[in-house]
Amino acid sequence: MNGDLGTLARSLEGLIAWIRINARVLVQPAQTLQLGVIVLCIVLSWLFAAWARPRVDAWIRGLENRPKWQLRWLVVLRNRMGLAIFAILAWIAAGTFAQLYTFPSRRYLIVLAATIATAWFFIRIAAQVVRNRFLRQIVIWGLTAYATLYYLGLLDETAKALDGIAIEFGDFRLTLLAIIKAVIVTGLLFYGARLIAQTASQRISTNQDISPSMRVLTVKFLQVSLYSAAFFIGLKAVGFDLTGLAVLSGAIGVGLGFGLQKVVSNLVSGIIILMDKSVKPGDVISLGDTFGWIASLGARYVSVVTRDGKEYLIPNEDLITGQVVNWSHSNEFVRIDLHFGTSYHDDPHVVRKLAVEAAHSVDRVLKSRPAVCHITGFGDSSVDYILRFWIRDPVEGLTNVKGNVYLALWDTFKENGISIPFPQREVKILGGTMPSPAREQTGQPDPSSRGGDSSAGGA
Template structure:
């Protein structure tokens, strides 16, 4: 291959690069407008389109380089006279498909590692320097007796383990979606099954990846045992929370969606984690309660066996009002509130005769405690107020009457002492 031919191929590559840059500047904004006009498309389609938009210049360069290679093939019959152009077109095509295919990796950091790793590998492969690079990396080693750790082995381990982790994550995500939609399995068993599947898949990916590149797992097992003993003493609370989480999932004492009270915290369980339970309150606060507290503490589960929740409110009426009429009006007022159950009708009972009122308790049932307890109590109190006002039922309050004996008021100076 003569020098003028080499310069001609390099000039053709440079022209293709400039034309690709101009075409990307020309059609890039139109591509952006077209993507913005898409509505109702899944996120994964938009992510792929954006990735394609960001590689338009590389795609144009690969197409133009292949056209230039075809032009050189038409003029020259020898493959060597179009070698550089064909090599540039091949490498550009490989880079383009690597960057597009890497979009399956959702983690940005891992995606960058995959892109750069495969880009370097593809470039060395097509340039013909892969064997030399392999020998160079294999020569960079750390030796401890019979143990020899090379940079090539580390890179292989990272690559193989990364691919296995990606496969494990993909399988675990797909299985988790199917398990979460299975209504035949209880919510707590769904969470336990997903957690167990994730641990099994990731552990298998880790050990298979190390074994695939030739690592001896015997020493690793001894080291893991020693580390496990140390962690067992130093991380007792963490281990306790992990074990408590497994117990919670197995005995089904609480599950996602349950309404619980723990101390001053009242809310519904959003999710069950390996270390803590996420509880969301009515005011939007999310409490992360350690699993151990749910095992050792007193927990009120408002929806453990069913969704029925009974609420009590207390009120009093004047002694002049008929108790039979008051009970009837109170029950009808509670039944008029939307969330109060009609097939478990409210009841009203006299609880005592107070100093200034006849005291009552009104009990009613609901099935949606996640919608709030204070608001439903307030609605029932408001219905009672309206009903009592309509029927002339009075709600008394304590009154005190002061009588002055002897017919005269004591003077301010009465009882004052003398110096």
């Protein structure tokens, strides 16, 4: 620890000495003139940017039928207009001083300011490739600090000062410089892993030779492998000893295994689902009261979207341990049963023929597979039938195709004089006096009336 404090003290002394030397240089007339020119460039760039921004905004709003990426880059350049103008003015001033003065020291500060401003501008432009706003700001400020220290010649002194700030536990020594390097290297590796994973995922997702379940499993495995490799390589690259980390992670894993049994069960169930291909994206399933199609397979849950737009996140464990109806597991053909009844006066042979014709008149009903109609019983007021037909697009819904077939049955039966009975109730009042109007209005029973008899009949 004493060595670290000594290194930190020496680094701070070097920084203070650098500030003192440059402070004495800046008070000289030549350097004072350059500082004045730099301040003038700052003022002029600010005034010009304030004047130009509203006009640039109006010009951007007037652009039509342009791609979004072009408009986005125009907005980025608009926001960096002041810095770009300052860099241009500083380089013009540096060129003018080069013509007026022979010695480079007479334009050194102006060239330094122009160089740093140019570096800042390109850093902010290049950082736009980072989509996340928070990470983009970290990248901008980190690279800005690095470029500024590099051009000022303070990079080595700053590195020594950061290396002097350390925490020690026995033989383990963790410095602030090592932490910064670890964050930078790991961040770059994670960014590279993300780009590779996205590119590979797009190609795998569009490969029709691979089943949907294997596509998801391959993408998940690739992502886990790349991110894990990026994390451990980043730590190893900056000198971290991974032996202690392996022991610590093992102990943490045992604790999490007891506390997160459900989570681990869902993760393992998700891998099993992907490997055995029991369900896959696009399948139509029924689980309890939930009926819909699988939108995506996650590491912990399966996303099922119903016809009414609701999205259910069903844990993977429920799909493994529960009874799931997969309407499109081995094929897309689904048989639908409809129950209806007709009057006893109608010929069952004609009814069966008309029902089959009505089913085949609906667009979504398959003509390649026969529809059949059978008598299931003789009811109290009707002859009961079951109509069976096939579809191959359950993802489009079942209720709507059932409704269309019912409408086709209604129209066909109406055209051919087939009646659909419904229960009717007839009330008879036997041997008593009619209820009085007063009691009828109050709703009280009439003592003189006797119980009624009811009977059911069919139309």
